[in-house]
Amino acid sequence: MRTALVGDIGGTNARFALWRDQRLEAVRVLPTIDYARPEEAIRAYLADVGHGVQELQAVCLACAGPVSGDIFSFTNNHWSLSRRAFCADLGLSDLLLINDFSAMALGMTRLRKGELIDICEGQPEPDRARLVIGPGTGLGVATLLPLKNGAWHALPGEGGHVCLPIGTPREAALWAILHRKRGHVNAEAILSGGGLLELYRTSCELDGREPQLTTPAEVTAAALAGEPYAAAVLEQFCTWLGRIAGDNVLTTGARGGVYVVGGIVPRFAEFFIRSGFSRSLRDKGDMSRYFDDIPVWLVTAQYPGLEGAGVALQQALEGTSAG
Template sequence: MTALVGDIGGTNARFALWNGQHVEAVRVLPTADFPSVEAAIRAYLQDIGQPVEALQSVCLACAGPVSGDEFVFTNNHWRLSRQAFCRELGLRDLLLINDFTAMALGMTRLRDGELIEICPGQSEIGRPRLVVGPGTGLGVATLLPLTDGGWRALPGEGGHVCLPVGSAREAALWGCLHAELGHVNAEAVLSGSGLLALYRTSCVLDGKQPRLASPMEVTAAALAGDAYAEAVLEQFCVWLGRIAGDNVLTTGAQGGVYIAGGIVPRFAEFFARSGFSRSLRDKGRMSRYFDNVPVWLVTAEYSGLEGAGVALQQQLESMSY
């Protein structure tokens, strides 16, 4: 019988088999290419030569708040009904979890060489750890250590908190964003589309004509030495530090901070020397709170799938008692 795990974001759906507590047969499918998650799963199974009838267990990690039967994906066109999903694929149950619940659990499966130290420190035993990841959106979750040595992931929607303002420049940028968007959340700048929005807003503020048309172009120009693109990417890193620092204070995450997601690893060296660390601890009289908080950049490719597998394994083990 087949256990399937999926990590579904706004742009891509990643699927794999969960076998022997490991993922295998990983495939990445663009969500735009399929009308539904069921259609994408059927295409995945056909590609790897597995019959739909062999499916026994499925865990899907999905971008957005998870509750009830109906799930509407935050950043793509798919909708999902647990009952309809199980009926179509012949399953008794579907384990549906938030994508950053899976990402957080994936941090417990990291291997050597999948972390880059950004801020040195020492994890405080028994304290939570924070996971933050800019991608198609901005994911935030918390890892809680358990007394038996395991971990519990707490889901949340921290990417939709209000974007903090820490300087006159940021206030001016926020004003431009507010005039366009109304409510300005963290994801408005700390995501793929957010990086492009930050670049365009900066151009408006500075009276410049935008010449870069995608987040990839902004990143590439910054890494190639374009001074204006560098300044925009620097502001992105600074704002990420502010959000991460706010969440550390809120959750007490002195166990450490993982920076995950698909964006930041593309400019790891730039990020390591950016103002991220300074803005992380720019909290007035609480700045010393961060003196020993380690920060790591995660370079693992499929942490969300690994975490979905961990969640599925936990469910299967609990059902066996």
């Protein structure tokens, strides 16, 4: 292999790296808004790291959204691509395109010491599914399956778009306001970067308060500084994330463990550990004991999506399953 390129493209940023000897090299992060098409971003990346387009032999892109067919439109940014046109432009014979949370799931197989924080203690069942979930620009959800040949299969999905669950009268009141504004209320309406601000504004409307904070970062900073109202909003955010994670565990039978990923939650890790996440995860009535031995980890790795794209490319080249 001359040069393999991997990318992890979300709603805000595109992360690129070279993949050599099953390792990442020359990682760069490019804002998607700065480029009209992914091909332009890749050319800029290659120029920055001193490689020509003609050196590319294999490319794997992990992209936010459902992946199928020739045309792919990104869920949370303005990019789209045609596999055929992409390959023709860059001189490739093929493009491996996978869901971004499939890549994130595969990245869990590459975690190193110090890149996990224990949230719930437990004993993972080695032959069972693992859940990967995390808020970012949207809410990503994927399932990781161990295979008998030692490889891994990642099941993509759009679990961030399931209906937001209601577990308390206050959550019902918040949902009613959201429904009035937007109709269908999915999970990532709240469980995302922009969703945290939406939750703050909706809470203020419910409580007859004038919003004082204008960005998700301000809400988080105020909560961590001990401002009671912002802290209550962030607590509700964590509680809702637990409800969704628990629903997904029951649906997929993820007794291999739960990975909480993405760039948002690690910013308030200590708050998250103390929050109602673990309680709401298990709050499933007669099935609450199902969660007794399921471990939950908060992932702090810097580029797990890129690592997962590399795993997917490696497994594709070797003829094993990647998802």
